[in-house]
Amino acid sequence: xxxxxxxxxxxxxxxxxxxxxxxxxxxxxxxxxGEPLDHxxxxxxxxxxxxxxxxxxxxxxxxxxxxxxFELCVRAVGNVTNALHNLKINDEVGIRxxxxxxxxxxxxxxxxxxxxxxxxxxxxxxxxINYVIDRRDEFGKTAILYGCREPCEIxxxxxxxxxxxxxxxxxxxxxxxxPEGVCWEGNIGVITTLIPHVDFDPDxxxxxxxxxxxMYRFVMEELKNRNLPDEQVFLxxxxxxxxxxxxxxxxxxxxxxxxxxxxxxxxADVKDVEEAL
Numbered sequence: 001x002x003x004x005x006x007x008x009x010x011x012x013x014x015x016x017x018x019x020x021x022x023x024x025x026x027x028x029x030x031x032x033x034g035e036p037l038d039h040x041x042x043x044x045x046x047x048x049x050x051x052x053x054x055x056x057x058x059x060x061x062x063x064x065x066x067x068x069x070f071e072l073c074v075r076a077v078g079n080v081t082n083a084l085h086n087l088k089i090n091d092e093v094g095i096r097x098x099x100x101x102x103x104x105x106x107x108x109x110x111x112x113x114x115x116x117x118x119x120x121x122x123x124x125x126x127x128x129i130n131y132v133i134d135r136r137d138e139f140g141k142t143a144i145l146y147g148c149r150e151p152c153e154i155x156x157x158x159x160x161x162x163x164x165x166x167x168x169x170x171x172x173x174x175x176x177x178x179p180e181g182v183c184w185e186g187n188i189g190v191i192t193t194l195i196p197h198v199d200f201d202p203d204x205x206x207x208x209x210x211x212x213x214x215m216y217r218f219v220m221e222e223l224k225n226r227n228l229p230d231e232q233v234f235l236x237x238x239x240x241x242x243x244x245x246x247x248x249x250x251x252x253x254x255x256x257x258x259x260x261x262x263x264x265x266x267x268a269d270v271k272d273v274e275e276a277l
Contacts, residue, residue, distance in 0.1 A: 007245065009048050009094030015069055017089060020155050023075050024120065025085055026060070030069040031095060037070045039063055041128035042102030042236055042264040046244045047072065047084065048094035055080035056241040056259070059098060060123040062130035073123040073155065099244040103128050103208060103234055103264050111206040112140035114198070114228075116219055118191050118211025119148050122155050124236050124263075125210050129163070136168070143170040143198050147191030147211075151175055151184045172198060191215065195222040202227040210236035216277045220267065233267040237276060 016028035031037065037045070039059050048054040055078065061071035076085045084093070105128070113132055117125045132139050144163060148154055154173075164171040172194045174187035187194060191211070207228060209219055216235060223233060241259045242250035251258035253275045256265075270276040 006097055006099070009046075009054075009096050011092055012095045014087060014089055014091050014093065017087075020073065021153050023077075023153075024073055024155060025076075027072045027074060027084070028069050029072060029093065029095065030067075034068055036063075036068045037095075037098055039070070039098035039127075040102030041105065041131050042124055043098040043100050044124075044238070044241070044244070044259075044263065045072070045095050045097035046099065047080065048096070049080055049083045049087075050094070052083045053080045054094070054096075056099075056238075056244055058124040058127075058236075058238060058263075060126045062127050062134060064131055064134035073120070073126075075120055097244065100259055100263050101261060101265075105131060107234075108132070108206050108208075109138045110140070111232075112200060112204050113142045114200055114205050114207040115142070115144045115146075116191065116195075116207060116209045116211070117144070117146045118215045119153065120155070121210035121212070121215075121236070122146055124238070125208060126156060126159075128208055133163075133166070133169075140204060141168050141170070143172070143200060145172050145174075145191060145194045145198065147174040147176070147194070149176045151178060151182055170198065190218070192218045192222045195219070195226065200226070200228075202229065202232075205232065207233045208236075209233060210238075213237075213277065220271075220277075230268040230271060231266060235265055235267055235270070235277075236263045237265060237270070238263045 011032040012029050018026040044056050044058045047057050057072045060073045076082045178184040240251045244259050246257040246260040
């Protein structure tokens with residue numbers, strides 16, 4: 001059976017649930033139609049739970065993933081996400097989408113790629129990271145910078161270990177702080193403290209950045225110090241998205257609708273938009 005309109009919720013089943021942290025879970029979901037989601041890295045879906053509501057969630061799996069299922073990494077922060085965290089394997093949800101403008105993978109091909117993810121911002125970046133891994137011969141060398149507040153908030157720990165062992169992949173991790181008695185052998189400091197230690201050529205590198213809004217200004221300052229052109233930086237601005245179709249105005253940034261023209265933007269296009277960063 002072919003998929004119906006992306007604007008109508010389609011029944012979908014939860015195939016698997018994996019705990020990530022105390023607040024985040026990774027959900028593997030498959031549409032009732034059995035068709036793949038057919039998304040681009042960086043896009044999102046609208047997930048609904050009957051009697052509760054609907055929420056936009058970034059797709060964390062790559063379109064190159066085998067099978068028809070896709071993955072969502074969800075933090076329990078509101079009515080819908082808390083209700084989702086209470087569901088079990090084989091329970092059903094509604095899915096609309098995919099929506100928005102993702103990362104233009106054609107822009108990244110043939111380039112060295114620098115990923116910078118803060119906190120839950122690693123979730124949408126993971127889709128592009130695994131896309132690059134699955135099509136490794138189409139890209140140059142890759143560096144991943146990932147930071148969160150404390151070691152207990154680290155996402156995808158098993159995958160981080162795998163990425164760290166890969167050739168032509170340079171992984172750097174940091175935490176803002178490490179509580180007393182917690183084992184952590186990595187860097188301590190905000191994510192910008194990692195940038196000076198990464199070896200990349202600004203002429204051949206393209207960057208994908210996603211994290212809390214406060215992170216962007218400082219990351220861009222460090223990238224400018226490394227002479228990376230604005231046109232070679234892509235940001236995911238997921239804040240305040242709601243309806244997914246540009247009707248509610250909840251995600252409007254000046255004249256831009258994040259859910260339609262984003263959530264991925266070229267930094268050169270939004271750096272002078274007052275509300276963007």
